[in-house]
């Protein structure tokens with residue numbers, strides 16, 4: 001025997017009911033079944049609301065009742081052929097006449113007790129089960145309607161009656177032995193020994209099904225609903241939530257206590273006592289296996305699900321007078337119980353100095369009042385503080401039997417929360433080790449759930465949420481690269497990258513779901529984009545509050561570099577090719593690294609030097625492994641190398657600089673390259689990475705910008721003025737060529753001092769053969785002393801730089817996995 005229960009959404013309309021009938025027919029072929037139905041979707045709510053309206057003297061209940069009656073009559077007409085409708089239509093009309101009389105009585109005497117409400121509520125299931133039984137007969141099934149009030153005996157606690165299992169089990173068994181056929185049973189309702197109608201409380205129809213399953217020793221209980229089982233987390237908050245294939249009864253109970261709405265704990269008890277498997281199945285996706293709930297807790301994932309409760313407040317009861325005083329907890333919880341306040345979570349440190357309690361926010365005022373009343377004397381004597389309320393909290397709970405005797409679950413949980421800057425206000429874990437709960441701020445709830453979901457279920461998968469400032473040459477190339485590589489990264493690296501924020505110097509735009517990167521509109525291209533405001537940009541990034549946010553700075557702006565502290569403080573890692581932050585004061589360079597370390601986030605800037613070439617990482621590895629840098633000799637400017645190599649072809653200097661800019665090798669203002677400033681910044685950063693106390697003043701710079709060009713107001717004006725100097729550069733080149741040498745703009749760092757400027761090299765030097773936008777870095781270290789370590793390759797350009805930035809972003813994705 002299998003018991004199949006269908007909820008209100010499964011029988012909300014004819015279309016759904018047809019699906020239900022298909023399921024019933026297929027199950028019936030497999031063996032004996034019995035069916036339990038809820039009222040048609042939404043009917044019970046309307047009935048109870050109408051009763052309240054009548055009680056308040058509001059005659060609009062009549063309209064609601066009429067609409068309900070029409071709905072049921074329509075259902076009969078839709079499910080049953082006209083020649084068989086008459087008796088069923090009469091049944092419905094008689095029930096609604098009874099209801100009308102009943103509501104008129106309530107309206108007249110203005111009395112609507114829980115007992116009356118139970119009677120009113122019973123009509124929903126009586127109508128649905130009767131109509132469905134008749135419709136099933138039409139489908140050729142031997143259906144017989146069973147009003148559960150005939151067989152489920154309860155106490156007279158109306159609204160939430162207590163089942164008398166001994167009487168009920170006998171009545172059910174007797175009924176099934178004496179009545180053949182496919183029983184179509186009303187969910188939710190029962191009766192007292194005196195024949196008064198009662199109801200079974202929240203999720204009462206599930207309970208009915210479990211009662212029958214238990215009485216009949218059913219092989220299994222199938223709960224058919226509108227979701228495919230119990231999910232790993234609330235899918236409205238965690239988009240990656242998925243169906244849990246199997247749960248133990250205990251796990252299902254823990255999950256449902258904290259928000260998994262699919263099953264209500266009490267309803268499981270009868271099935272659980274007899275170890276009857278419960279399947280949670282989706283009427284609209286019957287082939288989906290759904291969730292099996294049974295007595296097993298097989299080894300597998302360390303937790304099964306992450307549940308949550310929002311709208312929680314914390315009460316802190318603090319005071320020296322609590323220490324080693326017997327009975328304090330008894331008084332606190334006694335006062336709360338007397339006031340009917342449900343305590344969700346309790347935490348008390350072993351110092352006994354405080355007790356922390358989580359309750360529903362709606363109960364805060366009364367809870368505070370009764371506790372303070374209970375401890376009036378202690379508060380007056382200063383032995384205890386008035387109750388401190390921390391509002392707007394939420395609870396996240398990791399649930400799973402495999403946590404038992406399995407170290408690491410709480411470590412992983414709090415690491416994930418900490419890494420994502422989620423503050424934990426209180427913690428509770430019982431010795432059953434089935435549930436670890438943490439109280440967090442409500443604004444952090446979604447981030448916390450996603451961080452935990454990723455840490456426990458998708459630890460191999462990671463989603464990065466990028467906020468990109470600067471969508472010029474490099475920024476645009478980066479977006480294109482991410483768009484092209486996304487699928488491969490998802491597939492092969494289990495890494496997904498979404499961009500949620502974009503900005504240039506004038507506009508900023510945001511997308512909660514992430515921009516469509518293949519057709520990504522640039523800031524300012526959408527009518528509703530906002531004017532760029534850096535403070536607001538970071539605020540919106542904070543407010544979006546994603547786990548794994550990343551700030552990418554693809555500008556050359558000092559203003560943007562100045563907000564790094566704020567970004568790191570918010571525990572958001574930074575990736576940037578912008579050299580401004582690291583080439584500012586030595587103190588700030590060090591402070592930023594320290595802050596990143598302190599906040600446990602990465603600050604990655606491989607592209608600060610030589611674009612995508614692995615220079616910074618290599619140098620960091622050398623230093624970490626104990627090497628010492630003796631000398632760095634390097635060509636660090638892709639544009640300058642391009643310019644001086646092209647000059648060899650006899651082209652005018654100003655034309656070559658223009659082409660270097662067009663090719664994306666120069667800085668936004670090419671004078672940053674020609675002046676040696678860009679190279680100076682790079683050698684400064686390399687020196688600092690080599691753990692030298694290098695300041696900008698320690699660098700001697702030879703500028704290639706003629707003095708009149710320096711003063712040019714715009715880049716265009718600069719190019720106009722530069723033409724007049726073409727001859728000077730041709731002369732420099734000829735002089736070097738006459739000695740068999742080539743011009744290279746280079747930097748040398750030695751003995752704590754650096755020099756940046758033009759040098760000429762013959763073919764015995766590695767710089768001689770550099771081509772195009774090549775960079776070359778020679779590291780002479782204690783280990784690489786006789787022959788320096790050499791890194792060479794293109795050191796400027798959109799693609800190589802964007803690729804370096806992209807590699808840093810991917811690196812972030814790979815950390816902590």
Ligand SMILES: NC(=O)C1=CN([C@@H]2O[C@H](COP(=O)(O)OP(=O)(O)OC[C@H]3O[C@@H](n4cnc5c(N)ncnc54)[C@H](O)[C@@H]3O)[C@@H](O)[C@H]2O)C=CC1
Nearest residue numbers: 470471472473474504505555556557577578668796797801
């Ligand atoms: N071009 C190259 O080969 C390499 C460039 N880099 C660095 O990459 C960075 C970007 O360079 P490009 O893309 O060539 O520059 P770009 O001039 O093409 O783009 C800069 C972007 O930043 C935006 N921007 C500037 N100030 C801003 C502010 N205050 N707020 C918001 N947005 C602002 C601009 O509107 C533009 O979208 C620079 O720091 C550069 O030094 C690093 C390695 C190589």
Ligand SMILES: N[C@@H](CC=O)C(=O)O
Nearest residue numbers: 637638639666667796
């Ligand atoms: N303008 C730079 C590129 C970025 O660092 C160069 O020419 O090397």
